Amino acid sequence: MSYIKGYDPETLREIIDPHQCRDRLDEIGEQRSLPALLERVWLLKVLGRLDDALVLSEQSVRVARMAGTRKDLLRARILHATVEQSRGAYAAAEHELTTCVEEAEGQGWSAIAAFAAQHRGKVHFDAGDFPLARDDFKRALFLRQEAGASDGQLESTLLAIDAADRRRAYAAIAG
Template structure:
């Protein structure tokens, strides 16, 4: 079940039904499996419970390091970086996402690389580096297409490209 109802065209943040997300969070409870930890991180992030999301995301990275695959570790690190981003730690998020994107591309893991580029593009978007954001979103789109991503993933990336273009034009006209 997808909890995402859409994306805010101005902020690129997920639009979710908070009640559904809270119910799912309650269902997961204190489960310690990596999938449960990752889901908890995301739910806490979209519910704007960022302190809790940070703690659980750090735990998910540790669990992935000890018991997961390299792909699991990359997914955990990307999600952790997305929490750092939303908390305003842009430089740390950008650095972590860059390392994850490079590693994923080096392994030819298109879907994971796209995930990293999409999130790094959002960091650039929030720091008003719209050309860099657009470049990352375009790279994410290419990689998602290459990986055979679902339509909703492609649509979110197309929305992000459009938003970066609009903001870029707005900034150029205002400047």
Template sequence: MSYIRGYDPETLREKVDPRQCKERLDEIGEQRSLPALLERVWLLKVLGRPDDALVLSEQSVRLARMAGTRKDLLRARILHASVQQVRGAFAAAEQELTMCADEAEGQEWAGIAAFAYQHRGKVHFDAGDFDDARRDFKRALFLRQESGTPDEQLEPTLLAIDAVDRRRAASVAS
């Protein structure tokens, strides 16, 4: 079930129903499986609790390192980096996402690589680096299209490219 109701065109953040997310967080409780931890991290992040999300994201990376697959570890690291981004640690998030994107592309895991590029694009966007943001979003779009992602799932990436183009145009005009 997706809790995402859309994306804010100015911030590129997920729009969610906070009540529904809180209910799901309560439902998961203190489960310690990797999927439950990752879901809790994401829910805490979108509910505006980045400090709590950071603690759990660090736990999820450790758990994935010990008991998960390489793909699990990459997903946990990407989510951890997205929490760092929300907390304003852009350099750390960018570095982590670069390593994840490189590893995923090296393994030919297009979906995970696209996920990493999408998030790195958001880091650049938040940092005001619109050229690099656009480059990352375009790379994510290419990887998703190449791997046969349905058109409706491309929407967040297309919206991100549009948001970057609007920001770039506004910065040139001012």
């Protein structure tokens, strides 16, 4: 079941049903498996419980480092960076996502590299750097196409490119 109902075209944030997400969070409870930790982090983040999400995301990175695969660790680090982004720590999020993009591309993991590039684009978008955001979204689109991504993933990336173009044009007119 997908908890993402779409993406806000102005903020690029996930559109979710908060009640459904809270129910799922209660259902997961205190499970300690890495997939459960990562899901809990994401749910806490989209519900706006950023302090709890940060603590749990740091724990999920430690668990992935000790007991997961390199791909698991990258996914945990990307999620941690998105929590940092939501907290407004753009420099920290951008740095972490850059290292994740580089590592994933170096390993030939296009889908993970695309995921990290898409989120790095969102960091730039939130920070108001629309040309860099667009560059990252275009990179994510290329990587997603290379990885054979679903239509939904491609559509979310195209939406992000369009949003960055609109914001960049607006900033040029306003500036």
